[in-house]
Amino acid sequence: MSTGRATSTATRALGVALLAYAASSHAQLVAIRLLLGVAAVMLLVFPERRGGATLATVGLLVAMGLAFDLLPNHHFVLAAAYGGLALNLGEGAEAANARARMAALLLAAVMALALIQKLLSPSYLRGDYFAYLFATGGLGGPLETLGWVPQWSQAWADNAVKVAEFAAADSPASTVELIAPFAGTHVAARTLAVFVLFAEWWLACVFARAHRHRVAGWSLAVFVLGLMLLREEYVFASTLCALGAVAQSGCERAAPRRALMALGITSAALAVIA
Amino acid sequence: MTERWRVWGPAVVLAAVAVVQRARVDLQGLSAWKGGGMGMYSEFHWREREVWLHVPDDGRADEASFVGEAAMVSIEARAFECMLRASDDCLRDVAVEVQVDGVHGPFAVEVWSWDSSSAQGQLRLQRRRVRAAPIEGEPGE
Numbered sequence: 342m343s344t345g346r347a348t349s350t351a352t353r354a355l356g357v358a359l360l361a362y363a364a365s366s367h368a369q370l371v372a373i374r375l376l377l378g379v380a381a382v383m384l385l386v387f388p389e390r391r392g393g394a395t396l397a398t399v400g401l402l403v404a405m406g407l408a409f410d411l412l413p414n415h416h417f418v419l420a421a422a423y424g425g426l427a428l429n430l431g432e433g434a435e436a437a438n439a440r441a442r443m444a445a446l447l448l449a450a451v452m453a454l455a456l457i458q459k460l461l462s463p464s465y466l467r468g469d470y471f472a473y474l475f476a477t478g479g480l481g482g483p484l485e486t487l488g489w490v491p492q493w494s495q496a497w498a499d500n501a502v503k504v505a506e507f508a509a510a511d512s513p514a515s516t517v518e519l520i521a522p523f524a525g526t527h528v529a530a531r532t533l534a535v536f537v538l539f540a541e542w543w544l545a546c547v548f549a550r551a552h553r554h555r556v557a558g559w560s561l562a563v564f565v566l567g568l569m570l571l572r573e574e575y576v577f578a579s580t581l582c583a584l585g586a587v588a589q590s591g592c593e594r595a596a597p598r599r600a601l602m603a604l605g606i607t608s609a610a611l612a613v614i615a
Numbered sequence: 616m617t618e619r620w621r622v623w624g625p626a627v628v629l630a631a632v633a634v635v636q637r638a639r640v641d642l643q644g645l646s647a648w649k650g651g652g653m654g655m656y657s658e659f660h661w662r663e664r665e666v667w668l669h670v671p672d673d674g675r676a677d678e679a680s681f682v683g684e685a686a687m688v689s690i691e692a693r694a695f696e697c698m699l700r701a702s703d704d705c706l707r708d709v710a711v712e713v714q715v716d717g718v719h720g721p722f723a724v725e726v727w728s729w730d731s732s733s734a735q736g737q738l739r740l741q742r743r744r745v746r747a748a749p750i751e752g753e754p755g756e
Contacts, residue, residue, distance in 0.1 A: 410649050410699055417632060417651035425625035443622045450626040451653055454633045458647060458654035461637075464730060465657050472738050473659075473731040507740050513667050513727045516741040527733045537656075 349388040351590050351598065352440075354583040354605050355422060356384030359397055361609035362419060362576050368411070369404060376400040380423075394427035415577040421447055422584055437590055444587035445552030448561070451581075452545035459538060468531025475526050476500050476519040480533075480571050487570075496522035540564050552588040558597025561585040565604050575612035579605045644701030644726065644746050663729035664701065664745065666694040668713060670722045701726035706748035714750075723749045 360381035363374045377400045383393030401420035405412060425443040429436060459465045474480040478497040484490045485497075500519045507517040521527070544564060547557040562585070565578045582605030589598040629651070636652030639645040646661030647654030693712050697705040706724040713724070725747040732739050 409651075410645065412649070412651070414648075414651060414653050414655055417629060421625040421629045424628075425621075428621040428624065439622050443625060446623060446626040447629065450629050454630065454653035455655075455657075458633075458637075458652060458657045462647070462654075462657040464659070467733070469731040469733055469738075470656070470659065472733055473740065476738055504740065507729075513665070513725075513742045513744070516739050519731075519738045519740055521736075521738060527736070527738065 350602065351583070351586040352388035352426065353385050354586045354602050355426065356381045356388070356393065357606055357609045358576070358579040358583040359384065359419060359423070361579050361612040362415065365576055365612045366413075370407070373400055373404045373407075376403075389430065389432075391427055391430050394423045394430060397423040398427055413576075415580045418447070418451055418577075418580050418584075422580070426587075434591075441552065441588050441590045444584045445548045445557075448552075448581070448584045448588055449545045449549035451584075452541040452548070456538060456541040456545065459534075459541075465534060468527060468534045471530035471534045472527045473519070475530055476522060477504060481522075482573055483570050490523075493522040496520045548585075548588060553592045555592060555594045555597050558585060558589045558592060558594075558601060562597060562600045562604060565601070565608070569604070569608055569611075573611070573615055575608040575615060578608035579612060582608065639700075644705075646699055649699060659729045659731075661699050664698040665727050665729075665742070666697050666706075666709060667725045667727055668709075668722060669725055669747075697724075697726055701746040703746070703748050706746065707750070710748065710750045721750060723747050 359377055363369075363377035363381060366374060377397060380393050380397035380400055383390070383396060385393075387393060398420060401416060401423065404416065405420065422444065425447060426440065429439045429443050431439075462470075464470045471480060476496065477500050478485070478493075481490060481493060485493055503517045503519060507515060523529070540560075544557075544560055547554070547560055551557055561581065565581050565585075568574055568581075569578050582601045585601045586598050586605065589601065592598060632651040633653060636645065636650035636654070639650055640647050640652070640654070646664070647657050648661055693705070693709045697709055706726065710722075710724045713722070726745040727742040728745050730741050730743040732741060
């Protein structure tokens with residue numbers, strides 16, 4: 342696949358992510374969603390033209406102006422991605438390289454920022470927050486849907502009752518003991534918390550320094566797959582995949598890029614359906 | 616040659632947004648989940664924050680405790696804002712709404728976040744205070 346065609350395909354992946362966002366963001370104004378939907382279609386049909394990326398950037402920035410603090414983080418990533426795309430559209434290898442490098446640096450920044458935020462949180466570093474998510478279904482929902490962990494459902498149902506009692510308490514000093522869905526929940530939570538830190542560090546490094554290496558592509562694909570299995574963050578997953586596909590344009594091996602595109606399309610579809 | 620700013624710009628802008636967001640988290644009590652700082656999953660979600668009105672039993676704020684009178688007051692939009700941005704200004708706005716509602720000081724408007732801890736294999740769900748704004752005034756009848 343030529344560099345140009347690979348870039349067009351990867352740019353379309355960004356269009357897919359935007360379409361998923363527009364379709365699934367029910368809290369957004371309808372006008373904004375329509376604007377983003379039109380931009381997404383333009384990106385899908387005319388990936389080489391600037392119009393789609395520019396319209397997407399404008400729509401995302403307008404939404405920021407209206408409700409900055411209520412927007413999900415992937416909104417900001419998408420705005421940066423489309424802004425970067427609009428700045429780097431053009432023919433030829435130089436423009437393709439610039440787009441790939443822009444996407445790679447953006448991915449590295451997302452991972453580095455997420456890592457730093459977690460390092461600043463004591464409850465995250467203790468693993469307590471992930472333990473709570475495991476106990477209440479905040480982590481593992483897709484696994485349960487796939488039928489891989491049926492034994493967790495009862496603990497989640499019991500804990501939902503306890504959480505409701507906790508929420509209705511008449512004093513902030515009240516506490517409640519939650520049931521662990523499996524043996525070693527807290528150890529698993531802490532292990533996962535540490536692993537996520539390592540994974541974000543690794544992805545930041547590899548996309549900053551070697552974004553076209555197949556290891557970068559496969560690393561991101563594994564990270565996104567893990568994210569999709571643990572948590573229904575499908576728009577964010579689709580966005581990461583799209584950025585990864587653009588960053589990997591020009592990679593000798595097409596397999597990692599194709600895997601990212603397949604994951605991106607799958608997560609976008611799940612974002613709309615779920 | 617492509618100008619460097621076109622390649623680096625988006626990442627630099629995102630990082631700048633995150634720096635500002637972090638400052639707002641520390642200074643204005645903004646939830647780490649919001650504001651573009653990539654802080655999702657670093658702490659409990661902002662919807663797991665609550666606005667509490669603490670009215671001490673004997674009307675003296677310096678002996679305030681949670682053993683006595685305390686009631687969760689949901690003053691709709693203002694309280695909702697304070698869950699997202701637990702700033703002193705927001706809490707004072709809630710206090711104004713509460714006083715209009717007939718509750719007179721002294722009392723404290725506080726934002727508490729859900730929190731969890733693990734000890735001896737037990738997972739406990741609890742709360743921690745994020746911010747408090749004590750309000751002076753004459754004790755109610």
